[in-house]
Amino acid sequence: MTVTESVATTIRSIRAQVAALHAELPRNGLVVWTAGNVSARVPGADLLVIKPSGVSYDEITADNMVVTDLDANLVDGEMAPSSDTAAHAYVYKHMPHVNGVVHTHSTYATAWSARAEPIPCVLTMIADEFGGEIPVGPFALIGDDSIGQGIVTTLSGHRSPAVLMRNHGVFTIGASARAAVKAAVMCEDVARTVHIARQLGTPLPIAQNDVDSLYARYQNVYGQA
Numbered sequence: 001m002t003v004t005e006s007v008a009t010t011i012r013s014i015r016a017q018v019a020a021l022h023a024e025l026p027r028n029g030l031v032v033w034t035a036g037n038v039s040a041r042v043p044g045a046d047l048l049v050i051k052p053s054g055v056s057y058d059e060i061t062a063d064n065m066v067v068t069d070l071d072a073n074l075v076d077g078e079m080a081p082s083s084d085t086a087a088h089a090y091v092y093k094h095m096p097h098v099n100g101v102v103h104t105h106s107t108y109a110t111a112w113s114a115r116a117e118p119i120p121c122v123l124t125m126i127a128d129e130f131g132g133e134i135p136v137g138p139f140a141l142i143g144d145d146s147i148g149q150g151i152v153t154t155l156s157g158h159r160s161p162a163v164l165m166r167n168h169g170v171f172t173i174g175a176s177a178r179a180a181v182k183a184a185v186m187c188e189d190v191a192r193t194v195h196i197a198r199q200l201g202t203p204l205p206i207a208q209n210d211v212d213s214l215y216a217r218y219q220n221v222y223g224q225a
Helices: 005-022 085-094 107-114 124-130 146-155 177-200 208-220
Strands: 037-042 047-050 066-069 074-076 100-104 162-165 169-174
Touching: 005 037, 005 047, 005 177, 037 085, 037 177, 047 085, 066 085, 085 100, 085 146, 085 169, 100 177, 107 162, 107 169, 107 177, 124 177, 124 208, 146 162, 146 169, 162 177, 169 177
Parallel strands: none
Antiparallel strands: 037 047, 037 100, 047 066, 066 074, 100 169, 162 169
């Protein structure tokens, strides 16, 4: 496909952003070795920027980020795209409000996915960020868009920006790649806390009207204008 100079300038900026955001995954203990990835949609083009496959986090640079279309075909870059590219591309193609996708195998959240058990809404932080329980998506093999289909099916109509793909790990979405990274960090944090709470007893659910109130405040009032 033809990439205009305007889009090429945008891609250079997004490559730098996505490369920098990858550093947040090991910094927050969400990945090991070369696992995990961050991607971002390229505004104004049916393209995404994502990490190349099998590259160590300390070797990630803006220059080695790769660009694909929304069918996961390589458009620009010297390396093969992440093995999860087809899943990311499917999400962008079918969820136009999503501009960032993250995948991790963070320990506690992935343990919940191994049990195929949603993380219940028993903490105000879960209500704030996820608007209810963090759902479980179906099992799907890596390599095509099957995982993407599971993500879209599970999160469509759901307030959660995170899904626990069964026996696999966490995928998060966001209005930006940074928002998707934040959701991945918070997903692991609450997964750990709820796991510990269950070792001590039975966590108490938050009433739905309180969940709604907390979610609305955090999404619309919290932080700086």
